[in-house]
Amino acid sequence: MGDTPSFDPSSLDELVDINSIPWSPLFIFIMVVAVAISLLVAGLVAYSVRRFRARPGGGVPRQDFGNRNLEIAWTAAPAALVIFVFGWTFLTMRTTPTPGSDLPDGRRPDIVAVGQRWWWSFHYPESGVTVANEIHIPAGRRVLVQLTSDEVQHNFWIPELGQKMDMYPGKTNYLWLEAKEPGIYHGVCAEYCGTQHAWMRLIAVAQPEAEYAAWVRDQQTAPLPVAEPLPQLGRAIYIARNCGSCHAIATVSEGQAGPNLTHFGSRLTISAGVLTNTPENLAIYLRNPQAVKPGIFMPNFRLSEEEIAALVAYLESLR
Amino acid sequence: MTAKTARDVPLVPEPTVALPSLRSTEGRLLWLSSVDHKQIGIMYILAALVFFLIGGIEALLMRVQLATPNGTFLSPQLYNQLFTMHGTTMVFLVGMPLVAGLGNYLVPLMIGANDVAFPRLNALSLWTLVFGGLLLHFSFIAGGAPAAGWFAYPPLSQRTFLSDSGVDYWGIALLITGIGSVGGAINLIVTIVTLRAPGMTYRRMPPFVWLTLLTSFIILFALPTLNATVAMLLLDRQLGAHFFTPYAGANPILYQHYFWSFGHPEVYILVLPFFGIISEVIPVFSRKPLYGYAFVVGSSIAIFFYSFAVWGHHMWAVGMGFWLDLFFAIGTFLIAVPTGVKIFNWLATLWGGQIRFATPMLFALAFLVQFTIGGVTGVQFAVIPFDRQVTDTYYVVAHLHYVLYGGSIFAFFAGFYYWFPKVTGRMFSERLGKLTFWLMVIGFNLTFFIQHVLGWVGMPRRVYTYLDLPGLAVMNLISTLGSFVLALSILTFLVSIVHALLRGAPAGDNPWDAYTLEWATSSPPALHNFAQVPPIRGRRPLWDLNHPELADYRRAGDAVGEGTGSRKEARTP
Numbered sequence A: 001m002g003d004t005p006s007f008d009p010s011s012l013d014e015l016v017d018i019n020s021i022p023w024s025p026l027f028i029f030i031m032v033v034a035v036a037i038s039l040l041v042a043g044l045v046a047y048s049v050r051r052f053r054a055r056p057g058g059g060v061p062r063q064d065f066g067n068r069n070l071e072i073a074w075t076a077a078p079a080a081l082v083i084f085v086f087g088w089t090f091l092t093m094r095t096t097p098t099p100g101s102d103l104p105d106g107r108r109p110d111i112v113a114v115g116q117r118w119w120w121s122f123h124y125p126e127s128g129v130t131v132a133n134e135i136h137i138p139a140g141r142r143v144l145v146q147l148t149s150d151e152v153q154h155n156f157w158i159p160e161l162g163q164k165m166d167m168y169p170g171k172t173n174y175l176w177l178e179a180k181e182p183g184i185y186h187g188v189c190a191e192y193c194g195t196q197h198a199w200m201r202l203i204a205v206a207q208p209e210a211e212y213a214a215w216v217r218d219q220q221t222a223p224l225p226v227a228e229p230l231p232q233l234g235r236a237i238y239i240a241r242n243c244g245s246c247h248a249i250a251t252v253s254e255g256q257a258g259p260n261l262t263h264f265g266s267r268l269t270i271s272a273g274v275l276t277n278t279p280e281n282l283a284i285y286l287r288n289p290q291a292v293k294p295g296i297f298m299p300n301f302r303l304s305e306e307e308i309a310a311l312v313a314y315l316e317s318l319r
Numbered sequence B: 001m002t003a004k005t006a007r008d009v010p011l012v013p014e015p016t017v018a019l020p021s022l023r024s025t026e027g028r029l030l031w032l033s034s035v036d037h038k039q040i041g042i043m044y045i046l047a048a049l050v051f052f053l054i055g056g057i058e059a060l061l062m063r064v065q066l067a068t069p070n071g072t073f074l075s076p077q078l079y080n081q082l083f084t085m086h087g088t089t090m091v092f093l094v095g096m097p098l099v100a101g102l103g104n105y106l107v108p109l110m111i112g113a114n115d116v117a118f119p120r121l122n123a124l125s126l127w128t129l130v131f132g133g134l135l136l137h138f139s140f141i142a143g144g145a146p147a148a149g150w151f152a153y154p155p156l157s158q159r160t161f162l163s164d165s166g167v168d169y170w171g172i173a174l175l176i177t178g179i180g181s182v183g184g185a186i187n188l189i190v191t192i193v194t195l196r197a198p199g200m201t202y203r204r205m206p207p208f209v210w211l212t213l214l215t216s217f218i219i220l221f222a223l224p225t226l227n228a229t230v231a232m233l234l235l236d237r238q239l240g241a242h243f244f245t246p247y248a249g250a251n252p253i254l255y256q257h258y259f260w261s262f263g264h265p266e267v268y269i270l271v272l273p274f275f276g277i278i279s280e281v282i283p284v285f286s287r288k289p290l291y292g293y294a295f296v297v298g299s300s301i302a303i304f305f306y307s308f309a310v311w312g313h314h315m316w317a318v319g320m321g322f323w324l325d326l327f328f329a330i331g332t333f334l335i336a337v338p339t340g341v342k343i344f345n346w347l348a349t350l351w352g353g354q355i356r357f358a359t360p361m362l363f364a365l366a367f368l369v370q371f372t373i374g375g376v377t378g379v380q381f382a383v384i385p386f387d388r389q390v391t392d393t394y395y396v397v398a399h400l401h402y403v404l405y406g407g408s409i410f411a412f413f414a415g416f417y418y419w420f421p422k423v424t425g426r427m428f429s430e431r432l433g434k435l436t437f438w439l440m441v442i443g444f445n446l447t448f449f450i451q452h453v454l455g456w457v458g459m460p461r462r463v464y465t466y467l468d469l470p471g472l473a474v475m476n477l478i479s480t481l482g483s484f485v486l487a488l489s490i491l492t493f494l495v496s497i498v499h500a501l502l503r504g505a506p507a508g509d510n511p512w513d514a515y516t517l518e519w520a521t522s523s524p525p526a527l528h529n530f531a532q533v534p535p536i537r538g539r540r541p542l543w544d545l546n547h548p549e550l551a552d553y554r555r556a557g558d559a560v561g562e563g564t565g566s567r568k569e570a571r572t573p
């Protein structure tokens, strides 16, 4: 058990296109069969209802106890059907890269994803980049994601880009992701993980290779300190309020309990999808994070409006 | 005030009537202390209906919350408690007592017995269930209901993450109801094996009795697994044991294996007895015998065995490894066959019949179509790559409600209306019954069909709200509207019961011209069921009695081998 047929990375391109799995012939086939069987049964019921309705003077119908041959036939037919679909499933699985617990030979993960309550941390081992709640991937290239969790079980799923796989503390799973086209793809945590499971969302931004490379370079460098006074003040408040005990910002703080904020200003959403990232929304969030996303581990600091304005200016400048 | 002596305390008198009046203290005491299988069966079903209303209200609250994106009707904490309680209630406090209650009431009557084998154990099983249910709901006022989902996966269900007592109440309540379920199962098994009337051979047992027998065996083997698992979880929570704590080196996935090795058989516990109801109702209202009795029973025996070997199909997102994944796929594909063929048997029973569209039959017909839909989506999960796409989404929610509501609960209503005249001695109003039926069909399908699409486009289950992505708001609103139609059907159902109890015409012994022994006695049945059991010379003793010229035992060259040659026949009472 457990010894997956190994996937030769060089032949990956010949494998079934994971991106198209939802529309693969196998899926279309089982959908068509499901609809056909449902319609068949509904049709037979409807027909019987009309044709064999009791009529006055209808008498006693023929007492038919069964027919062995017929019954063997309608047992054998579905059996043949499921064996056929099983065979097809088997072949698809051999050629579909969903490695699960088994790391494909000779591959290192491109992204290490760690589920947190209720946000995501992502690390790119190759480039040393750490981000939160939003990943960037090169369009048209298959990336291998390693999945683990910090405390409770989560599940990583971007419906349009690949299948879903659980994340456990103390266990590693792997999953292929591939975006055919550049674009923005929504993902979710698909395994119930407590109070804010609903707002444990993520975003994958698929970019053309060159853009992606530029993004990686951007992420590797700490954002330039901004000269204006308001962000400067914000930075001071960030330090004074000890935000850094939970958050990391390159060259400023190294907290781990919350999302990495180094390039927070460039992210699309706040707090794993609960708000879109605009200065107004960030102000709402900082005014009382517990009102926006109740139950999270980001406390309400009861900041003054001035502090909030300064923090917003600072955080949004981190691009 | 004089001191009371033991003599003054009213003793429970010996019961003299089948259904004691609730107006007198004595009558009420008779119910509470009853060891009569019919009264216990009725109380089981009433308890299930009360919990069904509670679980239904929980569901409605959730649907209100989900009617619009970013809903603020419920807090996330409350929503999570509600879906946990809804699932737990519907499975353990509705499904299980319905199974136990129907079996209790019907099995002795159907096999020509006076009572179950262990009447006191029977009473104990009932009251443990009620007590367990109350304890579970007590958690609401004792610091918060459980919020770990109805399968309470660790690590989340560990004290570290859910530190209030909800999960503890959940565990203790399950232990208690589990003990009751096992007691009830033993009782029914022994009853069926030892108390059949002369002539009631295994091959002549009504299909409902067969399916109850198999279900009881599944309960007997599956529930102890659950109880042991829950005990381990409670030990972790209460005594700091480390059965499932990853930070102490344990493997929380083990819990999932334990849980689903109970959980999948549980699905069949919640389905097989309802197959039994359908196998009684469809023949009677088609004026024909069940088509392929031996196939229906035989395929159920196959299900019994398979049901213990497919649990891993709940775990394909775990990363169990290629071959283990595949192993569970084989079983899941195969179990579809014995489940599916029954649909054909029921359709063939309709074929060429004289179908009467009384309310019970309408529910049974809707069952056929809805259960099929739930069944085919179930087999789809066995296509593992497909499962990895739709598992943990609303696709699963839709699937399981098509199986358990569109299937089991519709079959329950078929059975409820079918046996209601027997149990109460009153006919219900067909108009109210049909109104209930149509509202329920519309409400049910409106609520749950669209959820297939919701899951397919990526809406995860167990979320208290959702992002306003295209289409989600509309689909969720439709589902919520549907759930209110469904709720309305429950109201008309209650009205139809009350109406029948107050105004219903006397039913007579056998209003449907049905086949099985329970229809031989009066309605409601006398205290000890039968003054005399009619001769049992085939599978349909009452048909034989009422249509002697067409009696089953007269058939030449009896293809099913029944009705001839049994030595037991000579001993007809």
Ligand SMILES: [Cu+2]
Pocket: A115, A118, A153, A154, A155, A189, A190, A191, A192, A193, A197, A200
């Ligand atoms: Cu999660």
